[in-house]
Amino acid sequence: MSTEDTYDLLFKALGHRARRQMLDLLKDAPQTTGALCDALPEIDRCTVMQHLRVLEKAGLVVVERRGRERWNHLDALPIHDIQQRWIGPYAAHAVSMMAQIRHAVDDETGSATTARTKDDDPAKP
Secondary structure (H helix, E strand, O other): OOHHHHHHHHHHHHOOHHHHHHHHHHOOOOEEHHHHHHHOOOOOHHHHHHHHHHHHHOOOEEEEEEOOEEEEEEOOHHHHHHHHHHHHHHHHHHHHHHHHHHHHHHHHHHHHHHHHHHHHOOOOO
16 A cells, blocks of 8 residues: 555544544543443444544554453554644744744834834934
């Protein structure tokens, strides 16, 4: 599977509200599938299982079976990869652009203030 296919699976997984809620629930500690079902009463167990399969296929959830229980663990590394590839560089670019705008405004404001001071001061020739 190509890197782009992997990212497609990841973004698909993150694209649904219920899956993002599940990831939020798994952020602090692993949860059993039953606990996730209890935490999301608006979704039936079959749908929770389908969402978990999408998360697992995207590499966001790692499943551990303990007897009859299925423990779901968050794997945050794919989200870190997104941050490294897109969010970090785009945020740095946005901050750079904002700094350029601020400097341009400061330069405009500073030169306009200097020009007014010379024109408004009768002591200046």
